[in-house]
Amino acid sequence: MDQSATKLWGECLDIIKNRVPDQTYETWFKPIKPVHVVEEKLTVEVPSQFFYEWIENHYKELLGSVLKQVTSNGMKLAYSVVFSEESETPVPPAARPKQPYSGGATNRRQQVDSYLNERYTFENFVQGDNNEFARAAALAIAEAPGGTSFNPLVIYGGVGLGKTHLAQAIGNKSLADRTARRVLYTSSEKFTLEFINSIKNNKTTEFSEQYRNVDLLLVDDVQFFQKKESTQEQFFHTFNALYQSGKQIVLTSDRAPKELSGMEERLLSRFQAGLIADIQPPDLETRIAILQHKAQEDGIEIGYDILEFLAANITSNVRELEGSLIRLLALSSLSNTDITIDLAKKVLRETIGKSFSNTVSIDDIQNTTGEVMGVTESEIIGKGRKMEVALARQVAMYLCRDMTSSSLKTIGLHFGGRDHSTVVHACKVIDEKMAEDSALRNQIKSIKHKIEISQF
Numbered sequence: 001m002d003q004s005a006t007k008l009w010g011e012c013l014d015i016i017k018n019r020v021p022d023q024t025y026e027t028w029f030k031p032i033k034p035v036h037v038v039e040e041k042l043t044v045e046v047p048s049q050f051f052y053e054w055i056e057n058h059y060k061e062l063l064g065s066v067l068k069q070v071t072s073n074g075m076k077l078a079y080s081v082v083f084s085e086e087s088e089t090p091v092p093p094a095a096r097p098k099q100p101y102s103g104g105a106t107n108r109r110q111q112v113d114s115y116l117n118e119r120y121t122f123e124n125f126v127q128g129d130n131n132e133f134a135r136a137a138a139l140a141i142a143e144a145p146g147g148t149s150f151n152p153l154v155i156y157g158g159v160g161l162g163k164t165h166l167a168q169a170i171g172n173k174s175l176a177d178r179t180a181r182r183v184l185y186t187s188s189e190k191f192t193l194e195f196i197n198s199i200k201n202n203k204t205t206e207f208s209e210q211y212r213n214v215d216l217l218l219v220d221d222v223q224f225f226q227k228k229e230s231t232q233e234q235f236f237h238t239f240n241a242l243y244q245s246g247k248q249i250v251l252t253s254d255r256a257p258k259e260l261s262g263m264e265e266r267l268l269s270r271f272q273a274g275l276i277a278d279i280q281p282p283d284l285e286t287r288i289a290i291l292q293h294k295a296q297e298d299g300i301e302i303g304y305d306i307l308e309f310l311a312a313n314i315t316s317n318v319r320e321l322e323g324s325l326i327r328l329l330a331l332s333s334l335s336n337t338d339i340t341i342d343l344a345k346k347v348l349r350e351t352i353g354k355s356f357s358n359t360v361s362i363d364d365i366q367n368t369t370g371e372v373m374g375v376t377e378s379e380i381i382g383k384g385r386k387m388e389v390a391l392a393r394q395v396a397m398y399l400c401r402d403m404t405s406s407s408l409k410t411i412g413l414h415f416g417g418r419d420h421s422t423v424v425h426a427c428k429v430i431d432e433k434m435a436e437d438s439a440l441r442n443q444i445k446s447i448k449h450k451i452e453i454s455q456f
């Protein structure tokens with residue numbers, strides 16, 4: 001090493017130290033090694049190509065002005081990049097190449113096991129109003145891990161709503177699109193256990209290496225860090241190391257970060273510094289879409305009304321929703337029977353303990369309405385426009401909306417394949433008529449009563 005280079009660079013560092021934040025200094029300037037001064041050119045060695053690009057993008061002017069100040073003769077700076085596995089450095093966002101990683105000198109490190117389940121992809125994740133924002137944020141991150149201001153991304157929401165799925169989808173997509181090379185998925189429980197083991201086995205260095213050596217770290221269910229102080233401390237350092245080198249962190253939690261008790265304040269404030277996206281329970285339409293997606297994935301034909309029936313009755317949780325479909329299939333193949341509403345009722349009785357013996361069906365309503373209003377069931381379903389038929393039909397539609405959990409679409413389908421807007425119109429007409437026609441009001445009341453008692 002050249003003495004004059006060492007001296008010169010030392011003077012530069014003294015100035016730089018006072019001009020940039022400590023962490024920046026530690027991360028980006030301390031690792032630089034002076035090599036030599038030749039013909040008014042100071043050559044320094046940087047640990048990697050990314051490192052070089054990052055410096056060029058962010059500190060070119062600073063370095064130029066510092067060098068000018070120190071040498072007063074406009075000395076130039078040149079870089080020499082070393083390619084060694086040990087010194088492989090962070091891939092900061094701005095230094096990230098636009099092209100996918102193509103291998104080569106900086107890509108020699110062995111692929112780590114990511115612990116990802118390949119089933120959890122964006123393609124398999126059904127979008128709904130309940131998860132739209134979280135999904136969009138997740139997608140943005142998968143496209144440029146560490147390259148957005150969403151760092152960390154915290155996805156939170158209740159049990160079985162798709163947090164793990166979404167977190168893993170980020171990992172899978174990043175690897176598939178090569179926006180990240182090293183992805184690691186873990187749960188906070190696993191992290192805790194491994195940390196404890198590493199202490200026991202004197203392997204804490206290996207432990208922290210493993211977690212700091214990634215481009216994208218996904219940590220599931222961080223609520224399990226609550227009250228585990230030394231693990232939190234360890235995680236805090238891991239978090240900082242990754243964050244400061246522009247690596248992406250994605251966390252999931254079963255509650256909002258601000259509601260995590262038993263967490264160190266500094267860790268919480270880190271969690272809150274990025275983007276927080278919640279997932280809410282899915283609405284009926286989304287639940288149906290999820291079931292349709294699952295059925296399709298498994299290559300099974302199953303009636304829309306049955307899917308809707310399941311979706312209408314399992315409201316809180318996608319995992320249960322999935323479970324009900326699987327059970328329904330199992331039951332159908334075990335008992336060698338078709339998948340029917342009755343079988344679905346049986347499944348629901350078993351899974352959520354709900355009894356459906358008194359569930360009103362569209363058929364019951366059409367039947368009883370026809371009976372009371374003096375028209376046949378086939379007339380109700382048919383195309384006839386006679387006034388009393390049309391009225392009975394509208395009343396039956398109205399009652400279907402009132403007494404069943406079927407969607408307007410399904411109701412329409414059961415009325416000779418009519419459109420859902422026809423059902424909407426019928427309900428509106430009956431609402432209006434009932435407001436001024438007490439005879440109709442009473443008639444509808446008695447139809448309802450009759451349907452209800454027929455259920456017992």
Ligand code: ADP
Nearest residue numbers: 124125126158159160161162163164165318319
């Ligand atoms: P969490 O981690 O929030 O408890 P998971 O991610 O484990 O929930 O989701 C539970 C199950 O529901 C998984 O099998 C997942 O694939 C599925 N799931 C959840 N949300 C969706 C969705 N929007 N589209 C498709 N499947 C979903």
Ligand code: MG
Nearest residue numbers: 163164165220
């Ligand atoms: Mg989960």
